Amino acid sequence: xxxxxxxxxxxxxxxxxxxxxxxxxxxxxxxxxxxxxxxxxxxxxxxxxxxxxxxxxxxxxxxxxxxxxxxxxxxxxxxxxxxxxxxxxxxxxxxxxxxxxxxxxxxxxxxxxxxxxxxxxxxxxxxxxxxxxxxxxxxxxxxxxxxxxxxxxxxxxxxxxxxxxxxxxxxxxxxxxxxxxxxxxxxxxxxxxxxxxxxxxxxxxxxxxxxxxxxxxxxxxxxxxxxxxxxxxxxxxxxxxxxxxxxxxxxxxxxxxxxxxxxxxxxxxxxxxxxxxxxxxxxxxx
Amino acid sequence: xxxxxxxxxxxxxxxxxxxxxxxxxxxxxxxxxxxxxxxxxxxxxxxxxxxxxxxxxxxxxxxxxxxxxxxxxxxxxxxxxxxxxxxxxxxxxxxxxxxxxxxxxxxxxxxxxxxxxxxxxxxxxxxxxxxxxxxxxxxxxxxxxxxxxxxxxxxxxx
Numbered sequence: 001x002x003x004x005x006x007x008x009x010x011x012x013x014x015x016x017x018x019x020x021x022x023x024x025x026x027x028x029x030x031x032x033x034x035x036x037x038x039x040x041x042x043x044x045x046x047x048x049x050x051x052x053x054x055x056x057x058x059x060x061x062x063x064x065x066x067x068x069x070x071x072x073x074x075x076x077x078x079x080x081x082x083x084x085x086x087x088x089x090x091x092x093x094x095x096x097x098x099x100x101x102x103x104x105x106x107x108x109x110x111x112x113x114x115x116x117x118x119x120x121x122x123x124x125x126x127x128x129x130x131x132x133x134x135x136x137x138x139x140x141x142x143x144x145x146x147x148x149x150x151x152x153x154x155x156x157x158x159x160x161x162x163x164x165x166x167x168x169x170x171x172x173x174x175x176x177x178x179x180x181x182x183x184x185x186x187x188x189x190x191x192x193x194x195x196x197x198x199x200x201x202x203x204x205x206x207x208x209x210x211x212x213x214x215x216x217x218x219x220x221x222x223x224x225x226x227x228x229x230x231x232x233x234x235x236x237x238x239x240x241x242x243x244x245x246x247x248x249x250x251x252x253x254x255x256x257x258x259x260x261x262x263x264x265x266x267x268x269x270x271x272x273x274x275x276x277x278x279x280x281x282x283x284x285x286x
Numbered sequence: 287x288x289x290x291x292x293x294x295x296x297x298x299x300x301x302x303x304x305x306x307x308x309x310x311x312x313x314x315x316x317x318x319x320x321x322x323x324x325x326x327x328x329x330x331x332x333x334x335x336x337x338x339x340x341x342x343x344x345x346x347x348x349x350x351x352x353x354x355x356x357x358x359x360x361x362x363x364x365x366x367x368x369x370x371x372x373x374x375x376x377x378x379x380x381x382x383x384x385x386x387x388x389x390x391x392x393x394x395x396x397x398x399x400x401x402x403x404x405x406x407x408x409x410x411x412x413x414x415x416x417x418x419x420x421x422x423x424x425x426x427x428x429x430x431x432x433x434x435x436x437x438x439x440x441x442x443x444x
Contacts, residue, residue, distance in 0.1 A: 001326040001345075008287060008304035008350055031351075038346050039327060051304070055351055079340070103416025104397065106328060108340040109347065190329070192415070 003041035010053045014060070014168060017052050018141050021164045024050045030166055031055070032075055035102075035110035036118035060113070060168055063087060070094075070172045074113020079104070081112060090174035093181035093199065097128040100185055102192045113167045116152070119159045119222065121255065122193035126153055126223030128183050129170065130215030131199035137169040138162070146171075149215075156221040178210070179203040180283030184276045185218075186268050188259060194218040195260050196268040198248070200276035204284050209233045209240075214277070219269045220252040229273055238281045245274035291352050293318065294362030302349045309333040311349035312359060320360035320389050324418075331417030334390035335359050341397035343416070360389035363396070371434040371441070372396060381430030383421035391417050395431045403439055407432070 011017045021028050029048035031037055032055065040046040054060065060075035063084045070090050072081060081087055082098040101107055101115075101124050115125045116136065128134075129149040136147045138161055147160045154160060161167055175181060185197035196218040203211040212233045217223040228251070232244035248269040254262035289302050293316050300315050312321050312335065321344060324332030328346040335344045336358040363370035372392045375381060382388045391414065398405060398413040405413070410431050411424070419427060 002307065002310075003305050005303070005305055008348070010350070010353070031348075034348065034351065035328065035346055038348070042326070053351060102328075103331070104394065104413055105331060105334055105341045105343045105416045108337075108397075109342050 001042045003038065004044060004047045006041075006048055007050045008053065009050060010056060012056050014054070014057060014139055014166060017054050017057070017166060018139065018164070020050065020052045021166070022141055026163060028052055030117075032114040033077060033109040033111040034114075035106055036114055036120065054166070065090065065174070068174055070174055072112055072170045072172070074117075074167050074169060075111050076113075078102070078107035078110050078112065078115075082107060091132065091172055093175070093183050093201065094128055094132065094172065097124050097183040097199065100124055100183070100187070100197075106192075112170055116170065117159055117161050117167045119153055119157050120193070121156055121221050121223070122188070122191075122195070122197075122218040123223075124183070124185060124194050124197050124217065127194070127197045127199040127215035127217035130223055130225050131181065131183075131201045131213045132172050132215075133213065135171045136160075136167055137171065138165045139168045140165045144168075150225055153222045153224070158222075175201070176203070178205070178284055180280045180286075182276050182279040182283060184272050184279070186272060190259075196265055196272055198269065198272040198276040200273070200280040202277065202280045202284065204281065208235055208237050212277070214248070214273060216248060216252075216269055216273070219249060219254050219265050221255070224252065226250075226269075226273060229277075233277075238278070241277045241281070242274055245270050245277060248273035287350055289349055289353055291354065292356045294358060304348060304350050306349045307345055308335070308347040308349045308352050308357075309344035311352075312344060312357070315349075318359050318361050322386055322389060324386070324390075329416075329418070330387070331390040331394060331414075332387055334393040334417065336393055336396060339397070339400060341394045358393070358396075360392060363392065370396075371437040372399070372431065374437065375430035375433035376427075379426050379430040379433050381422065381427045387417060387419045387421075391419065391427055395434065398431070399435055399438060403442070404435060405431075 028050040060073040181201035183199040185194040199215040214226040228247040249266035256262040322332040324330035333345040
């Protein structure tokens with residue numbers, strides 16, 4: 001199963017990659033770990049004429065802490081996120097999310113930037129990025145722009161990344177005091193993708209919710225913030241979780257396939273949202 | 287396109303088509319056929335090799351992406367006639383029947399044992415998530431890896 005022929009370009013800087021993207025336009029795709037793009041190319045769902053390999057742009061693989069924010073380069077592999085001492089200490093929910101992606105071989109190659117830019121509707125990272133209110137840095141020949149996770153996922157396999165742009169960094173605020181988060185997924189038994197995955201991040205003031213953020217993946221065409229759940233919990237105590245979680249699938253056209261009907265996915269979303277919120281609260285208290 | 291890499295300690299330089307997958311390069315150009323092609327969709331793990339010590343699925347990597355790296359395949363595990371402890375474990379514990387998945391299993395286990403010299407049974411099973419076996423039911427594979435882990439710890443301590 002070979003991909004169709006293409007011209008291969010290996011670059012050593014973001015600048016060179018952007019220059020090639022400007023030159024070839026829609027004909028070019030960025031290749032990072034290749035664990036989303038190459039399977040698409042082997043199935044001929046994607047047939048780019050030019051591949052721009054950024055695998056050697058090593059500064060894009062860095063994970064660092066700066067001014068209370070955790071900055072993860074687009075080329076950081078799932079394995080490096082999962083095992084990073086910074087991520088484990090400051091964003092344990094993200095390390096746990098990374099550890100649930102695929103298998104060790106996939107995590108050794110797949111990258112956070114690649115996964116987010118590909119926006120598979122059942123990918124794990126989008127749920128966590130939404131709940132953690134991540135900020136994506138997109139670079140283009142004119143400079144950089146930042147896009148919030150809530151504005152990033154537009155539709156099936158479609159993000160705010162424009163032609164000619166590269167997702168170079170994902171930035172997260174470290175979890176503060178009184179805040180707990182968790183990512184739970186119902187794993188597809190064959191693919192390892194999330195049939196449904198829910199990330200919940202909660203901040204408590206006393207015993208009541210001060211801030212609730214819920215990101216859901218796998219349910220519909222794109223990952224989304226479950227705003228009706230979040231609104232239902234505003235100012236309430238944790239006994240309101242069950243009723244609020246019942247809104248997790250509200251207004252979403254749930255995906256049906258041979259493994260899970262839309263109805264089942266919607267039920268999974270409600271159940272996993274309840275569990276994730278309960279566990280997130282327990283983590284604040286712990 | 288010119289590809290330079292090291293496989294099992296041997297430096298190679300070959301001209302490859304950019305669309306050639308690493309597994310086909312290993313099998314058809316380097317003539318190392320111990321690495322198998324299974325599902326071709328990064329599910330089954332039969333094509334697992336080590337790149338710079340990390341287990342990867344070579345059916346989902348372009349050969350040109352491995353430029354400048356050090357690759358280890360199943361052929362690089364034994365030292366002469368002396369089997370690697372993992373190979374010995376699969377032999378002693380009957381870790382294989384048809385053998386198709388075995389090279390991939392061993393390479394994934396090599397990555398695991400390099401990171402964790404004393405894994406629990408659960409950790410071994412989790413590490414093998416990306417390697418499918420249709421014969422053994424995994425029980426003997428887990429035992430084979432436990433055998434190797436124990437042997438490698440002993441020889442390290444000695």
